[in-house]
Amino acid sequence: MRHALAIGAMALALSGCMALDADDVREPPPIPAKLIAAMAKNGSKPESPVLIRIFKQESELEVWKQNKQGQYALLKSYPMCRWSGKLGPKMKSGDRQAPEGFYHVSAGMLNPKSQYFLSFNLGYPNRLESALGYTGEALMVHGACSSSGCYAMTDQGVGEIYSVVQRALAGGQGTFQVQAYPFRMTAENMAKHRGDPNFDFWKNIKQGYDIFEATKRQPKVSACGRRYVFNTDFADGEPSDPLAACPAAISTPDAGLVARLQSEDAKLAGMMTNQTSAPLNAYVDGGMHPSFRALLEKNGAEKLAAKISGTKYPISRPEAALADPYAGL
Incomplete structure (x- = not known):
């Protein structure tokens, strides 16, 4: 029995960042006063719609709030x-890949009982990924500093x-959009990665x-022709x-x-002609x-x-975290 449980736990760990739920429901902390003040300065409020962007190479997550004009700040x-x-x-269970693409998170995808403190499920695989045969589950944004396909x-x-997105969903936003990228997708960064096998997907x-x-x-996202539209x-x-x-x-x-989009395309085409590709880095593990x-490095x-x-x-x-395979890119 113990052996079977161990195998099951290992399978869950490989499939994503799934962990057994904690015993109690955790209430998220209140939105800090500084964030509420920042919302007001940008013309939004706690109930206003929210949008998230994630950048792997930079290891950053951005939270955006919609203002009265319908734009995000x-x-x-x-x-x-x-x-x-x-x-x-991410293409298959167990590849340790954190997803890239466009996801939509509803209130039912928030987990206040996560063993990683609090979390929300990205909804991988989305419709396009499922159709392409990609596999995996429980790919989350969560607490702590441990990842097997998630964003910690x-x-x-x-x-x-969590407190910001929960308040927006409670305020009437049906789902919030998460945009997950390999890096900030400037023409310069794209040109550096022109030799990567994922380049067409990144375009x-x-x-x-x-x-x-x-x-x-927020862009409207559809899927057809094996791509996002x-x-x-x-x-x-x-x-x-x-x-x-x-x-x-x-x-x-x-x-x-x-x-504007055509101008950006022309800029990328010019940089790809004149710029040297970034060397492929040895795979270590994430960032x-x-x-x-x-x-x-200082504290262990x-x-x-x-x-x-x-x-x-x-x-x-x-x-692997100390190795930083993306330094210098």
Whole structure:
């Protein structure tokens, strides 16, 4: 029996960051007064819609809040303590990859009983990923500093994030969008990674990144033709088969936005002609924000784990976190 339980626990660990729930429901901390003041300054309030962006290489998570004009303003950027895998999308259970793509999180995906303090499920695999045959489950944003495919934000960090998104969902936002990227998708960064096998996928998700950068409005996300399609309305409604060719579009693109996106495409094309690709880094395992890496180097893994979480989870693969395979990119 114990052997069977051990095998089951190992399978869960490999499939994502799933852990057995804690015995009690944890109430998230109140939204800090500084964050509420920052919302007011940006023209939003705690009940206003929220949007999250995640950047692996930079090990950062951004929380954005919608203002009265319907645009999003950056509320706060959080350093990420740990993520696992490497740059690129998650494709199968056990690959330790943290997901990349577009996800929509509802209230039912929040977990106030997480053994990683608090967490919310990204909803991987989404419709497109499921159609492509990608596998995995329980890919989360959570506390502590341990990852096997998730984004670990420390207890304090996830406490703030959780309280902000919970308040927005309670205020009437049906789902909030999470945009997860390998890096900040500037033309310069894309050109550096032009030799990566994931480049075509990154060009696709960069379209959503560029739309948000240009408009500060949440892009509408569809899936057809084996890719994401943004801000498009279709004659017969949303495409039902992400693998089939995209149906005829009926929406008229905004001319100003199209011009800005075309300018970004031209900039990338020029940089790809003139810039040398970044050398491929030896795979270690994921990343850690420099602020946490400095603490890990100074204090060691046990002291850092105790400092940033009360859940007693050790830092995952601390040697790999210290190696920083993305330095210099």
